[in-house]
Amino acid sequence: MIPLSWYIMLSAALFIIGMAGVLTRRNILIILMSIELILNSANINLVAFSYFLQDLRGQVFAIFVMTIAAAEAAVALGILVALFRNRAVVNADEITTMKG
Amino acid sequence: MEKIFFLIFAIMAIASAIGVVSLRNPVHSAISLMACFFQVAAIFVLLRSPFLAAVQVFLYVGAVMVLFLFVIMMLDIRKATISRFVPGGLFWIVVILIALVYEILAVISKSNLLARRVAAVRLDGxxxxxxxxxxxxxxxxxxxxxxxxxxxxxxxxxxxxxxxx
Missing domain, CATH: 1.20.5 (Single alpha-helices involved in coiled-coils or other helix-helix interfaces)
Known part of the structure; x- marks a missing residue:
């Protein structure tokens, strides 16, 4: 029997690694991958609580999170392709058009 | 036995997640992310939710990762891999991350959820x-x-x- 805290610790570790990726990396693609990591860690939490409370709603919410993550990836990569076509940059710190 | 499997999956997941944020080549990061998604799917199996594990493999490993690899292939990444991290300001990022780690650990250690056990398995997912x-x-x-x-x-x-x- 695995205690609930192990799952929460794993999810927190993945969240923090993903957060570090979002904050430190320059490449937008890797920032997007880190966001996927963060969403996955949230999913681990939802499913863990769903199992430990014996309530299916956590799993249903995890399904919703997965669909939203897929939609987010599709739109973000579409924006990235359009951006690369116009400006040919993939580094997050070089996109300063709206800085004024 | 279950704990050993959990530890294997968790260590693999964390190692591949560190690979995602630290590898130089975006293709290697994407492969590493795929490995991480597989480990998370295995953890869903340990949590008795095989349907979510299947959806995780189909949706993330199948769809999202193919999308990522496709975009990496379309864009010319080669010249963008000179420096990996944002220049300057890393100190504040580290401070923010340490604060985040501290907050999460404080919340987890203070909560009374840790002692919770599964009362009776009513649903099999x-x-x-x-x-x-x-x-x-x-x-x-x-x-x-x-x-x-x-x-x-x-x-x-x-x-x-x-x-x-």
Missing amino acids: TVAEIGKTLFTEYLLPFEVVSVILLVALIGAIVMGKKEIK
């Missing part, structure tokens, strides 16, 4: 039960999510299209 919950109690969110997917599809097509002058 089958597709039928999930389907019933999804189509009775959560019918409206389900439809809203499908509309969001449609909007995302149209948005991705519109943004991917060449501009009409």
Whole structure:
């Protein structure tokens, strides 16, 4: 029997690694991958609580999170392709058009 | 036995997650992310939700990762891999991350959820039960999510299209 805290610790570790990726990396693609990591860690939490409370709603919410993550990836990569076509940059710190 | 499997999956997941944020080549990061998704799917199996594990493999490993690899292939990443991290300001990022770690650890250690045990296994996480919950109690969110997917599809097509002058 695995205690609930192990799952929460794993999810927190993945969240923090993903957060570090979002904050430190320059490449937008890797920032997007880190966001996927963060969403996955949230999913681990939802499913863990769903199992430990014996309530299916956590799993249903995890399904919703997965669909939203897929939609987010599709739109973000579409924006990235359009951006690369116009400006040919993939580094997050070089996109300063709206800085004024 | 279960704990050993959990530890194997968790260590693999964390190692591949560190690989995602630290590797130089975006293709290697994507492969590492794929490994991480597989480990998370295995952890869903340990949590008795095989349907979510299957959806995780189909949706993330199958769809999202192919999308990522496709975009990496389309874009010319080669010249962008000179410096990995944002220049300057790393000190504040480290401070923010340490504060985040501290907050999460404080919340986890203070909560009384840690001692919670599974009282009685009432549901086995089958597709039928999930389907019933999804189509009775959560019918409206389900439809809203499908509309969001449609909007995302149209948005991705519109943004991917060449501009009409």
